[in-house]
Amino acid sequence: MKSKKVLKKEVKRLMKKKSALREAVGFVSETGLWAGAGTMVGIANYFYGFSMKPVKHDPSREGEPDEIPYTKGRIWMNTHPERRDWYEKAEDGLRIHANFIPTPVDGGDHRYAICVHGYADTSESVGQFARVYHDLYGMNVVLPDLRGHGKSEGTYVGYGYHDRLDLITWIDRILGIDPDAVIILHGISMGAATIMMATGEKLPSNVKACIEDAGFSTALEEFAHVYSTLKQKPPISSDILLPILRQIGKVRAGYDLNDASPIEAVKRSVTPTLFIHGEADKFIPCSMMHKLFEAASCEKMCMVVPGADHVMSVVKDPEGYWAKVEMFLRNVDPAIVERKASET
Numbered sequence: 001m002k003s004k005k006v007l008k009k010e011v012k013r014l015m016k017k018k019s020a021l022r023e024a025v026g027f028v029s030e031t032g033l034w035a036g037a038g039t040m041v042g043i044a045n046y047f048y049g050f051s052m053k054p055v056k057h058d059p060s061r062e063g064e065p066d067e068i069p070y071t072k073g074r075i076w077m078n079t080h081p082e083r084r085d086w087y088e089k090a091e092d093g094l095r096i097h098a099n100f101i102p103t104p105v106d107g108g109d110h111r112y113a114i115c116v117h118g119y120a121d122t123s124e125s126v127g128q129f130a131r132v133y134h135d136l137y138g139m140n141v142v143l144p145d146l147r148g149h150g151k152s153e154g155t156y157v158g159y160g161y162h163d164r165l166d167l168i169t170w171i172d173r174i175l176g177i178d179p180d181a182v183i184i185l186h187g188i189s190m191g192a193a194t195i196m197m198a199t200g201e202k203l204p205s206n207v208k209a210c211i212e213d214a215g216f217s218t219a220l221e222e223f224a225h226v227y228s229t230l231k232q233k234p235p236i237s238s239d240i241l242l243p244i245l246r247q248i249g250k251v252r253a254g255y256d257l258n259d260a261s262p263i264e265a266v267k268r269s270v271t272p273t274l275f276i277h278g279e280a281d282k283f284i285p286c287s288m289m290h291k292l293f294e295a296a297s298c299e300k301m302c303m304v305v306p307g308a309d310h311v312m313s314v315v316k317d318p319e320g321y322w323a324k325v326e327m328f329l330r331n332v333d334p335a336i337v338e339r340k341a342s343e344t
Helices: 004-017 019-030 034-052 065-079 123-136 161-177 190-199 219-229 238-252 262-268 286-295 318-332
Strands: 084-089 095-101 111-116 140-145 182-188 207-213 273-278 300-305
Touching: 034 219, 034 238, 065 123, 084 161, 095 123, 095 161, 111 123, 111 161, 111 190, 123 140, 123 182, 140 161, 161 182, 161 190, 182 190, 190 207, 190 262, 207 318, 219 238, 262 286, 273 286, 273 318, 286 300, 300 318
Parallel strands: 111 140, 111 182, 182 207, 207 273, 273 300
Antiparallel strands: 084 095, 095 140
């Protein structure tokens, strides 16, 4: 961590530029903490870099037993002979990227699965999910890079907030080439938060279902949880840190972390949703899934996988996982999971 002197200097520079940081200092002043306000804002600014700047995927764990299914999925996506790059311009002008792999079914197919990755990774990490939809069910698959990740532009982690609108951009791209498209959404971790927030918007009727795996209830609740688990952290509580971090996020990322709220989105959603979570998830607690499930107003199912850590439900119990997904989708519309390709 930077020294106290360096942090104070950095805070002073930022406060001269951005009024939102003055608002943050005002908060700590009102709570009787003015003496350390500059340092606190500096710590929050440091924590912004720790949590909201994009992090590249670390390949060092790809050979570990639990990671092998994910690694095979990465290889499948990256080496697929039909993989194509899609690029679009987001509403705020960023150039965003997705991988498109068309259906293997002769004559084409109108079914599409959009598979969305999580924090500190890229679209290749959902290759194992896309592979099932593509090879087993004969679907077209779209694997976006969230902003700031992979080949998509961006200097911050969106935690699904702006990403939800980028996802709608990909939905519009599909409908532009196939107005009869039948679309399902499947996301893990931050990708799960993204698709849930998208369902809180007015989506085209072509979007038939959502499978969220290990998503968080709100970004701020997840930040507070992660902060509480850090072995070394500044001697200030998350109740003080997070309001300051929100103001810094408004300046540097252009959005309020308080608005990254899947739980509010599922209250508005009319998209049938399957909620999946690992019972032993230490990064995003399973209790968040229960909150999401209770809040959801849409048609819904849930699945808790005993002993599964974060995004490991599909690894811990692959047969049970995909059986539940198929049952859910069949309940929505049996035609979605009609098997049109040879199982590989």
